[in-house]
Structures are given as C-alpha cells and as structure tokens.
Amino acid sequence: MTSSPTASSIEVAIRVRPLRAELHESRPAWQIDATSLTELAQPDNAFTFDRVYDTGSSTAEIYKNNVRDTIVARVAQGYNGTIFAYGQTGSGKSFTMFGDTSARSPGLIRLAVHDLFKALAMEQQRKPYMHAEVFVSVLEIYNEQLRDLLQGDGGGVRASGSPNMAAASPLVASPPPLPLSIRENEHGVYVHNARRVQVASEEECANVIYTRAASRVSAATMMNEHSSRSHCVIRLLVERSYYLEDAVSDADNAEEEEEEDDETTTQTDGDDEDGGGSRASLSQAAQGEGKHGLSADAAKKRESAKNKKKFISTLNMVDLAGSERVAKTGATGLRMIEGGHINKSLTTLTTVINRLASESTGQQQHTASGAMPPGRAGASSNSNNNGGTAFIPYRDSRLTHLLKTSLGGNSFTAVLCCITPAVESANESRSTLQFASRAKRVKNKAHVNEVANAQTRVRELEAALRNTKKLLVAQTLYLWSKQLRIRRYEEQLASAAVADSGGGIGLFAQPSAAHLMNQQQQQQMIIAQLNAQNDALREEAGTLRVQLEKAMADGGQKGSMPSSASESAAAVAELASLRRSLQYTQDMLKERETAVQAAQASLDELDGLCRELEGENKSQAEQIKALTRRTNEADELITAVEEEHNSLQHEIGLLRAQLQQSQARLLEKHRGDDYLAELTKLHVEHQNLLYSYSQLKEKADRDKAELMQRLHRLTEKNNSLEDDVDEAKDETQLRNSFLWRLLSAAAQVTQGKPLTIKDPSAAVRDAQVAEAVRALTSFAVLSARTNPHNTASASSGGSGGDVSNENVWQLQGRIRGLEEQLIAKDAQRDVIIDAKLKRIQGLVLRLHAVNVALVEEMRHCFHDNEQLFDIAMRSSKTQKKVEKAGLTQRSFESALDRARFTQPPHKPLYHN
Numbered sequence: 001m002t003s004s005p006t007a008s009s010i011e012v013a014i015r016v017r018p019l020r021a022e023l024h025e026s027r028p029a030w031q032i033d034a035t036s037l038t039e040l041a042q043p044d045n046a047f048t049f050d051r052v053y054d055t056g057s058s059t060a061e062i063y064k065n066n067v068r069d070t071i072v073a074r075v076a077q078g079y080n081g082t083i084f085a086y087g088q089t090g091s092g093k094s095f096t097m098f099g100d101t102s103a104r105s106p107g108l109i110r111l112a113v114h115d116l117f118k119a120l121a122m123e124q125q126r127k128p129y130m131h132a133e134v135f136v137s138v139l140e141i142y143n144e145q146l147r148d149l150l151q152g153d154g155g156g157v158r159a160s161g162s163p164n165m166a167a168a169s170p171l172v173a174s175p176p177p178l179p180l181s182i183r184e185n186e187h188g189v190y191v192h193n194a195r196r197v198q199v200a201s202e203e204e205c206a207n208v209i210y211t212r213a214a215s216r217v218s219a220a221t222m223m224n225e226h227s228s229r230s231h232c233v234i235r236l237l238v239e240r241s242y243y244l245e246d247a248v249s250d251a252d253n254a255e256e257e258e259e260e261d262d263e264t265t266t267q268t269d270g271d272d273e274d275g276g277g278s279r280a281s282l283s284q285a286a287q288g289e290g291k292h293g294l295s296a297d298a299a300k301k302r303e304s305a306k307n308k309k310k311f312i313s314t315l316n317m318v319d320l321a322g323s324e325r326v327a328k329t330g331a332t333g334l335r336m337i338e339g340g341h342i343n344k345s346l347t348t349l350t351t352v353i354n355r356l357a358s359e360s361t362g363q364q365q366h367t368a369s370g371a372m373p374p375g376r377a378g379a380s381s382n383s384n385n386n387g388g389t390a391f392i393p394y395r396d397s398r399l400t401h402l403l404k405t406s407l408g409g410n411s412f413t414a415v416l417c418c419i420t421p422a423v424e425s426a427n428e429s430r431s432t433l434q435f436a437s438r439a440k441r442v443k444n445k446a447h448v449n450e451v452a453n454a455q456t457r458v459r460e461l462e463a464a465l466r467n468t469k470k471l472l473v474a475q476t477l478y479l480w481s482k483q484l485r486i487r488r489y490e491e492q493l494a495s496a497a498v499a500d501s502g503g504g505i506g507l508f509a510q511p512s513a514a515h516l517m518n519q520q521q522q523q524q525m526i527i528a529q530l531n532a533q534n535d536a537l538r539e540e541a542g543t544l545r546v547q548l549e550k551a552m553a554d555g556g557q558k559g560s561m562p563s564s565a566s567e568s569a570a571a572v573a574e575l576a577s578l579r580r581s582l583q584y585t586q587d588m589l590k591e592r593e594t595a596v597q598a599a600q601a602s603l604d605e606l607d608g609l610c611r612e613l614e615g616e617n618k619s620q621a622e623q624i625k626a627l628t629r630r631t632n633e634a635d636e637l638i639t640a641v642e643e644e645h646n647s648l649q650h651e652i653g654l655l656r657a658q659l660q661q662s663q664a665r666l667l668e669k670h671r672g673d674d675y676l677a678e679l680t681k682l683h684v685e686h687q688n689l690l691y692s693y694s695q696l697k698e699k700a701d702r703d704k705a706e707l708m709q710r711l712h713r714l715t716e717k718n719n720s721l722e723d724d725v726d727e728a729k730d731e732t733q734l735r736n737s738f739l740w741r742l743l744s745a746a747a748q749v750t751q752g753k754p755l756t757i758k759d760p761s762a763a764v765r766d767a768q769v770a771e772a773v774r775a776l777t778s779f780a781v782l783s784a785r786t787n788p789h790n791t792a793s794a795s796s797g798g799s800g801g802d803v804s805n806e807n808v809w810q811l812q813g814r815i816r817g818l819e820e821q822l823i824a825k826d827a828q829r830d831v832i833i834d835a836k837l838k839r840i841q842g843l844v845l846r847l848h849a850v851n852v853a854l855v856e857e858m859r860h861c862f863h864d865n866e867q868l869f870d871i872a873m874r875s876s877k878t879q880k881k882v883e884k885a886g887l888t889q890r891s892f893e894s895a896l897d898r899a900r901f902t903q904p905p906h907k908p909l910y911h912n
C-alpha cells in the first residue's frame with residue numbers, strides 16, 4: 001500500500017575543491033559563480049546548475065541547501081532518499097561524503113545521521129504511539145563484486161533481529177559469509193544475505209558506519225594518496241509503525257484535550273486529572289461509539305480489526321570510486337584492474353543517466369505537445385519518445401542495479417558532482433559537468449512506502465476472497481447450464497404476469513443471483529397477490545352466494561305473494577346475471593388457482609435451483625478454502641524451496657570452489673603426467689646420448705692412444721733422426737776441423753815450419769786422415785831429427801831438396817785424394833740428411849693432421865658433454881616439477897622403469 005507518487009527531478013549540485021599544489025595543479029580552468037561554471041579557455045562552454053559551491057564552501061553548507069530538507073527530512077517522513085558523490089579520482093567525493101576530521105569538516109553522512117535521528121525523535125514526541133527502528137548496512141562494490149563490510153570480524157556491531165543486544169557484547173563466532181545477490185521486491189532493490197545492524201542512537205549509527213567503511217579497499221595512486229578503489233554504499237533503513245486506532249484515539253484525545261483546555265478555566269483539578277490521564281484505549285473508544293449508536297457487534301468487530309500501519313524508508317549514501325586515467329594515476333597491475341572495473345561501472349551509470357534523461361526530455365516534449373495525457377507524464381519514466389518502453393540497462397553493473405530505485409524510481413535523489421578547478425584536469429571536469437547536466441533532467445517518482453501488517457493483510461485477503469467468490473458465483477450463474485430452464489420459467493412467469501398485470505416479469509431476462517432473488521420475491525408477491533385476490537374472490541363469491549340465497553328466499557316469499565311480473569322478470573334477470581357473475585368469478589378463481597399452482601411449482605423449482613446453487617456455492621467455497629490452504633502451503637513450500645535453493649546455491653558455490661580446486665589439482669597432475677612423459681623421453685634421449693658418448697669416448701680414447709703411440713714412435717724416430725743429424729753435423733765439423741788441421745799441417749810442412757799438433761788427444765775417426773796425420777807427423781819428426789837446421793836451407797836446393805819435394809808432392813796428392821774423399825763423403829752425407837729431413841717433415845705433417853683430427857674429436861666430445869649436461873639439468877627440473885605435482889618417488893621410479901622397458905633399441909649416433 002503506497003501513497004500517490006510525487007514526481008521530482010534529481011537534485012544536482014557541483015562542488016569545486018581547492019587547487020592542490022602537491023598534484024602540481026597550476027591554475028584554475030573555470031570561472032565559478034553561484035549557479036554556473038564557465039571555461040576560461042572557451043567562454044562559450046558554460047554549465048548552469050541550481051547551486052555551484054566554490055572552493056571556499058563548506059560541506060555543512062551543501063548539506064543544508066541540498067540534502068537536509070530535500071532528502072533527509074523526507075526519509076524521516078517515509079520516502080526513500082539517496083545521496084551520492086560523483087567525480088574523477090581525487091576530486092573530493094570521500095571528503096564530501098565522509099568528511100575530514102583533520103580539516104574539522106564533517107561529511108554529509110555524519111550530518112544526515114544526526115538529522116535523521118533528530119527528526120525521528122521529534123516525530124516520536126509528537127506521536128508517542130509510534131515505534132521507530134533504524135537499521136544500517138554497509139556494502140562495497142569492488143571489482144564488480146559485492147562485499148558486505150558488516151560481515152567478518154569485530155566492530156562490536158549487532159546483527160539485525162537482536163535489537164536488545166548490547167553493542168559491547170562479544171560477538172558470536174561469525175558464520176561463513178553467504179553469497180550476496182541483488183534482488184527486487186515491491187519495496188525496491190535489496191541485497192539478499194547482506195547483514196544489517198540495528199542502531200539505537202545517532203552515535204551508534206555513525207560508529208558502525210565509520211568503523212565499517214574504514215575497511216573498504218583504498219590505495220595510493222599518483223592522483224590521490226588515499227584513493228577509494230570501490231564504490232561504498234551505506235543504507236539506513238527506517239521502519240516506523242503504529243496502530244491506526246492508537247493514532248485515532250490519540251487524535252481524539254488531542255481534540256478532547258483542546259476542548260478541555262478551552263474549558264480549563266471552569267474545570268476543577270480533579271476534572272483536569274481525569275481529562276489529562278485519559279489516553280482513551282481502543283476498547284473505551286469502541287464502547288463510546290457503541291453508546292453513540294453502534295451495535296456491540298460493530299464495536300467488537302472494530303476492536304478485532306486493530307490496524308497496524310508500518311512505513312519503511314531507505315536512505316542510501318553512496319561514495320563512488322572516481323573515474324581515472326591510467327596515464328595520470330600511474331596505475332599498474334592490480335590498481336589498473338581496479339581502475340578498469342571502476343571506469344566500466346561509471347560508464348554504465350552514465351549510460352543509465354543518459355537514457356533516463358532522454359526519457360524525461362521525451363516525456364516533457366510529449367506533454368508539451370499534448371501527445372501524452374498529463375497524468376502519464378510523470379508516471380512512465382520508462383517510455384521513450386514514441387510512447388514505448390525504453391530499455392534502461394540497470395543490470396549492466398552492480399552499481400546501477402543496486403541504485404535502480406534511486407535512478408528514475410521511487411526515491412528523492414541528490415547528486416554531488418565534485419570537480420577540481422585545475423587546468424590540468426579540465427577534460428575530466430568537463431565530462432563530470434556533462435554528467436551533472438544530464439542527471440538533473442532525470443525524473444524520479446517517490447512515494448511513501450506503507451507496509452500492511454498481517455491482520456490487515458488477512459482482512460484484505462478475506463475481502464479479495466469474498467470478491468473472488470462473488471465473481472465465481474456470478475460467472476457460474478452466467479454460464480450455468482440450467483439457464484435455459486430459468487428462462488423457461490421466466491417466460492411462464494412473464495406470461496402469467498402479463499396476463500395478470502401487463503408486464504414486469506421481463507426483468508428476469510438477464511439471470512444473475514440478484515435477479516433470481518428478485519424473481520423469487522416477485523413470485524412470492526404475485527402468489528401473495530393471487531392469494532389475496534383469491535380470498536377476495538372467494539369472499540365475493542360467498543357474498544354473491546348469500547345475496548343469491550337471500551334473493552331466492554325473497555323470490556319464494558315474493559312468489560307466495562302476488563307481485564308484479566316486471567319485478568319478477570327483473571329478479572330473474574338479476575339472478576341470471578348473478579349466476580353468470582358467480583360463474584365468471586368461479587372460472588377466474590380456477591384460473592387463478594391454476595396460475596398460483598404453476599407459480600408455486602415454478603417457485604418450488606426456483607427454490608430447488610437456489611438450493612442447488614447454494615450447494616454448489618458451498619462446494620465452491622470449500623474448494624476455494626482448499627485452494628487457499630493449498631496456496632498457503634505452496635507459499636510455505638516456495639519459501640522452504642527458496643531457502644533450500646539458497647542453501648543449495650551456497651553449497652553449489654562451495655562445491656564449485658572444490659571442483660575448481662580439484663580441477664586445478666587434476667590439471668597439475670595431468671601436467672605431472674606430461675612432465676613424466678617428457679622426463680621419460682628425456683631419459684631415453686639421455687640413455688642414447690650416454691651410449692653414444694661412451695662409444696665416442698672409447699673411440700676417441702682408442703684413437704688417442706693410437707695417435708699417442710704413433711706420436712711416440714714418430715717422436716722417437718724424430719729424436720733418432722735428430723741424433724743422426726747432430727751426429728752427422730758433428731762428424732762434418734770434426735772432419736772439417738781435421739781437414740783444416742790437416743791443411744794447416746800440410747801448409748806448415750810445405751812451408752818448412754815445424755809441425756805442431758794442437759789437439760793430439762782429439763778423437764780421429766777417419767782412419768786415413770789419422771794415418772796421414774801420423775805419417776806426416778812422423779815424417780816431420782824424422783826430418784827435424786835428422787836435419788834440425790835444414791829446415792831453413794831445404795828451400796835453397798840440393799838432392800835433399802828433391803826428396804823432400806817429392807814427399808811434398810806425394811803428400812799433396814794424398815791430401816787432394818783425401819779432400820776428394822771428404823767431398824764425396826760430404827755429398828753422400830748431405831743426400832742422407834736431405835732424405836731424413838724430408839721424412840721428418842712428412843711425419844710432422846701427418847702428426848699435425850692427426851692432431852687436428854684429435855682436436856675436432858675432442859670438440860665433438862665437449863659438445864656432447866654440454867648436451868648431456870643440459871639434459872641432466874632439464875631432467876632435474878622436470879623431476880622437481882614432478883615432485884611438485886605430487887608424484888611420489890615410487891610412482892616416479894616406476895614410471896622411469898616403464899620408460900626403460902619401453903625404451904627403443906639403441907641407435908648409436910656415431911658409427912665407427
């Protein structure tokens with residue numbers, strides 16, 4: 001049950017915060033006055049609003065002008081209200097909503113809580129019979145996920161449904177949070193499974209809000225040291241209830257009091273006490289009414305119908321996260337993801353506002369052009385320019401879904417658009433102002449939300465049931481198969497009535513319960529009339545009969561006495577007429593009796609019909625009762641099923657999480673299998689490579705050993721050759737020295753000088769040279785002994801000179817012979833040395849080639865070694881992964897064994 005809706009636009013105000021030097025904001029981009037903002041760089045670009053708050057304005061001022069009377073006071077009256085702050089990051093939304101203790105600036109939330117409790121207390125004073133309760137819920141939308149900030153630990157909050165629990169009482173261990181979901185009912189949008197805390201005072205309320213909202217996600221960005229990373233929605237639910245009768249009696253009392261006040265001057269103290277203490281109870285009021293003419297039944301009925309009135313209103317206070325640009329906030333990683341979600345939901349909010357704004361504009365145009373009846377203009381915000389229903393994408397984001405009632409729905413809404421004046425953020429401020437311009441075109445339709453209590457509801461249901469029954473009876477009558485029979489009786493009755501009174505029975509042409517009742521009454525009246533007529537006729541007949549008898553008696557007397565013939569004829573004529581009249585009356589009587597009998601029969605039949613109808617009605621009423629019972633049962637069942645559904649959903653959530661975990665585990669295991677397969681493959685490769693490596697190594701070792709042997713042999717040969725060469729060189733030197741000495745000896749001898757042997761101990765190898773030297777020496781010794789002075793005269797002539805000349809010639813001949821022998825030997829030696837050198841060179845070249853091959857082989861070996869090392873590393877990594885995947889050592893080994901068994905026959909990579 002609700003009041004008629006009040007159409008209202010969204011209240012929009014702009015707040016410009018001061019420039020912040022720490023953000024390097026240089027100068028303002030806007031010229032600000034009380035109702036407009038004009039861009040200094042483009043004076044054509046101006047925005048006009050009801051109120052613009054410049055940098056020097058306080059939050060209290062904004063609250064007083066735009067929130068207190070338009071929103072908070074109305075919430076206290078039973079309407080829904082919403083306040084939200086919109087703007088780019090760092091523009092002052094949280095400052096406006098939550099306030100800043102260091103700046104001694106209370107936020108809108110704190111001010112609203114204060115006034116709401118104050119208004120409720122005042123109303124309570126005015127209406128002592130009223131009972132008011134306030135509940136708080138604190139939610140945040142973080143990365144498009146709803147989070148209940150009242151769930152979880154501590155805070156000293158008490159859950160809804162336990163209003164008397166002290167705030168300081170220890171909390172019962174909180175159960176695991178149930179999944180939150182946004183749902184709608186006839187009172188608006190709510191969050192299923194969200195907790196709400198009952199608060200008894202302003203301080204308690206503010207305490208819950210501020211302690212809980214502090215746990216919302218915030219982080220530092222380049223634009224704001226404490227940037228809100230989520231939208232925070234604070235809901236105050238106000239429930240006011242009272243019994244209507246108490247209110248009425250209170251009003252009566254008030255009136256009485258007023259009257260008594262007027263009479264106070266003449267009343268005594270005692271009277272005053274009576275009057276003052278008489279807050280008339282419902283029973284007293286009922287008795288009073290009984291006295292004034294109402295029956296006791298009516299009074300009783302009224303007492304049982306004591307009517308509870310309940311009004312529910314909601315105050316939403318929303319601090320949105322700010323739109324942001326990655327380049328400016330410097331967000332990366334998680335911050336960037338958060339920023340993406342924030343921007344996405346704000347875009348949906350903008351879309352919703354745009355659509356609602358165009359809807360309202362369209363309606364206004366329609367209304368202005370007379371295309372739509374005025375009554376409809378405010379009533380259908382969801383109809384587009386063509387009068388159809390436009391789609392508003394509330395469900396595209398959690399934020400707009402949750403704020404659905406506040407945007408174009410049953411709520412008074414105020415939007416505070418926060419901007420920074422800085423020229424560096426002119427673009428962002430411009431788009432905020434555009435949002436604000438559109439938001440103020442949106443029309444809401446607020447109404448007081450009255451909730452019927454159970455008793456009222458039962459009565460309403462009973463009335464509805466009665467109506468339904470009536471409808472059912474009417475429909476049954478209307479469609480009833482016996483209608484034709486009724487018509488027939490109607491016709492009979494009509495003809496009888498027409499015969500009797502000239503019409504009126506045609507009323508039965510349209511059968512209904514009322515008609516049937518009419519028929520019955522009319523028939524009864526007709527029967528009564530007929531009976532009366534019958535009686536009258538009988539009476540008349542009796543009178544006539546008496547008259548006749550009297551006349552006959554008179555006639556007898558007259559006949560005995562002489563009379564005139566004319567008198568006698570007149571008497572006979574009168575008798576005859578009386579007889580005719582009697583006959584006619586008797587006929588009439590018979591006819592009437594037949595009609596009465598027919599009417600009676602039709603009446604009986606109608607009675608039967610009515611009884612039948614009643615029977616059917618009864619059975620239908622029973623059926624309806626049974627149906628109602630079954631509906632209730634079905635309702636209960638639905639509630640139970642819903643509960644079960646919720647718990648199942650919860651369970652499904654848990655199972656899903658478990659499934660995901662198992663899937664992750666399976667995946668890991670699967671990966672482990674893959675790793676195992678990879679490991680097996682690597683192991684096979686490893687084995688192959690090891691085999692190839694061992695073969696290569698063996699071959700290399702063999703080759704190396706062989707080469708070493710060959711090298712050794714070659715080195716030995718080389719050494720021996722070198723020895724030979726050295727020997728040959730020594731020999732040559734020796735020979736040369738011998739030759740030289742021989743030649744010098746020969747020169748000494750030929751020149752007659754005494755022969756001196758410089759080195760007699762020198763080893764003489766050449767036997768001929770030694771012999772020649774000995775001969776020459778002995779000759780010289782002999783010559784010196786025999787002619788010690790001839791040496792000088794030998795050259796002056798004589799026979800002695802000839803002999804010596806001959807000897808010299810012999811010696812010279814022999815020396816030449818020896819020289820030739822020496823030259824021949826030298827030549828021979830050179831040839832041998834050349835040949836040996838050539839062989840050595842060949843050997844050295846081959847040795848070099850072998851060395852090169854050996855080095856190449858070693859390089860291969862190193863490469864294989866590296867590969868082996870790499871495989872070993874990969875194997876160990878894979879093994880670690882396998883272990884991480886949860887494979888036991890045993891399963892790993894068995895897998896390795898399997899791999900070994902299934903290992904392909906070795907295909908050596910290298911063939912000798």
Ligand SMILES: Nc1ncnc2c1ncn2[C@@H]1O[C@H](COP(=O)(O)OP(=O)(O)OP(=O)(O)O)[C@@H](O)[C@H]1O
Binds near residue numbers: 090
């Ligand atoms: N009107 C104002 N007067 C003085 N300081 C202000 C005003 N508005 C905002 N500030 C300061 O600016 C800074 C940023 O404000 P706030 O945190 O409220 O921005 P926000 O719009 O909520 O940002 P976000 O969207 O990132 O959460 C704060 O240090 C705040 O104290």
